[in-house]
Amino acid sequence: MPTPCFRARFLSATVAGGAVAALVLTGCSSNTSTPVPSRQKDVRSSDSNVKMTDCASQCTGEINRAKYTIKLPQNWNGSLLLYSHGYRFAAPAPPSFAPVDTTAQVSSTDSDGTGSDPLSQKLLAEGYALAGSSYKSNGWAVRDGVQADEDLHNQFVKLVGKPRRTYAWGDSLGGLITEVLAETNPDWVDGAAPMCGAVAGPNYNFDVALDVAFAVKALIDPSLKLTGYASADEAARNWTAASAAVLKAAADVKGGGTAKVLFIASLVNAPTATATYDGHDLTSQVKARVEALLTALAFGTSGRYELEQRVGGNPSDNSHADYAKRTEGNExxxxxxxxxxxxxxEQRLAAAPRVTADANARTAIEKLGDTTGAITAPTVTMHTEQDPLVLVQNESVFSDRARAKQAAGKLVQLYVAPPKTYSETAKAPYGAGHCNFSDGQRTGLIDVLDNWVRHSVYPVSTGVASKLGAGVDALYTPGPWPGDEQQQQ
Structure with a gap:
């Protein structure tokens, strides 16, 4: 078939964490002919009514103890969106202590696996097939999540048909699972969209949770236990006591408690706004940072207990952390x-005893699954600029890895900023809070990825803004990981 000819023009874009000049390609005629691989013919296909088999009662089921759900459109465009859900506690845990969730879900807002939510319905109306599953275990289940996705893809091919293209996408821990899945299955993952993803991997994220707990123990709650919980209940009790102490300290302006909370937040670059608090004044910023610290403590207690059981010890370490370098001038x-x-x-932190990881546990957690930066499929990440749980600096680590693997050209990173002000009751519509995106931003993300994969339309700021709408911040670049000196040891 004729080989497309392209004319190039340059536009600015944010690629792998940096502003660069991006090529935008427009078609022109050519008489040159070269064969196109059959897979690329499928990927580029414009067919909007691909033949499929209705999986009927088998559209829901269980594979290897992981529940799955498949939702099919009326007319299939040939694309499968394979969704990976975020972190789920293995036992009722703070702050909500909600019952354990083991349902399958096919999109970010599909709460019950029915696909009846507006986001899922919009994607189905656009012709996408949707599939998602739970994992055979809850907690830091990266390996289980990747296996569940691989099993579900095979099941989809068997029951429905082979997709012309498969896009992996997911939120939070599911964002990490999405990227690991894409890196390990380049033969059938055609594009990836990790959202608010923990793409810096487990050691970065749990070390920073340790930083928070360590500083809370040293400055606010000496009774807080940092590692080695005997049970999920003990871990939860430690969170309850520490959270009460942090809240009390935050309100103690005269006694120095407020300053301690702000100092601890500065060690990990905790956001100055959340979905509830817009950070427009000092009071709002303190509340936002308290919320961020309590969120980190939940994973530093209940999340840590589950993780230590999974890897056979404590994988986190702050023995090389230089906390004196963490607090910036404005902070x-x-x-x-x-x-x-x-x-x-800083002196009080320097005097506190440090925590050293169990070497075998630290290695074991990496083997559960981590990004390498060896990107082969077009990948578009999306992160809120103010994320109190999975720090936006995860994207900085991921982009560094992509550059080290000479794969930066396959990575585009999008950032969503919140409105400058919003009320505590209405909350932020997007941009502040963990995985707080609008449905339009999520569907726009898929459109951007699809245009890149199928039509070689490289995502640039003007095109992205038209797809995702308000909130996209083309000029934003996150800073380095807080305490990167620890990871370099």
Whole structure:
């Protein structure tokens, strides 16, 4: 078949964490002919009514103890969206202590596996087939999530038909699973869209949770246990006591408690806004940082207990952390304004005993699954700029890995900023909070990825804005990982 000819023009875009000049390709005529691989013919196909088999009662089921759900459109465009859900606690855990969830879901907002939510319905109306599953275990189940996705893809091919293209997408831990799945299955994953993903991997994210717990113990709650919980109940009790202590400290302006909370937040670059608090003044910023710290403590207690059981010990470490380098100038000014002394607080941390990881456990957690940056399929990540759980700096680590593997050209990273102000009751519509995106931003993300994969339309700022709408921040680049000195050891 004729080989497409392209004319190039340059536009700015954010690629792998940096502003670069991006090629936008437009068609032109050519008489040159070269064969196109059959897979690429399928991927580029414009057929909007691909033949499929209705899986009927087998559209729901269980594979290897993981429940799955498949939802089929009326007319299939040949694309399968394979969804990976986020972290689910293995036992009722803070802050909500909700019952354990083992349902399958086919999109970010599909709460019960029925696909009846507006987001799923919109994607089905556009012709996408949707599939998603639970994992055979809850907790830091990266390996289980990848296996569940691989099994479900095979099941879809068997029951429905072979997709012309498969896009992996997922939220939070599911974002990490999405990328690991794409890196390990380049033969059938044609594009990836990790959202609010823990793409820096387990050691980065659990080390920073340890940083928070360590500082809370040293400065606010000496009774807080950092590792080695005997049970899920003990871990939850530690969170309950520590959270009460943090809340009490935050309200103690005169006694220095507020400054301590701000100082601890500065160690991990905790966001100044959340879905509830817009950070428009000092009070709102303190509330936002308290929320972020309590969220981190939930994973530093209940999440840590599950993880230690999974890998046979404590995988987290702060023995090389240099906390004196963490607090930046504007943060120090804020702490001083709240009545704190940064040097004194740093000295107290320096005097506290550090935590050393169990080497076997630290290696074991990496083997559960981590990104390498060896990207082969077009990958578009999306992250809120103010994420209190999976820090936006995850994207900085991931982009560094992609550059090291000479794969930066396959990675585009999108960031969503919240409105400048919003009320605590209405909350942020997008941009602040963990995985807080609008349905339009999520469907726009898939459109951007689809255009890149099928039509070689490289995502640039103008095109992305038209697809995702308000909130997309083309000029934003996250800073380095807080405490990267620890990871370099």
């Amino acid at each position: 120090a000014t804020l702490i001083t304004t709240a009545g704190g002394n940064v040097a004194s607080l």
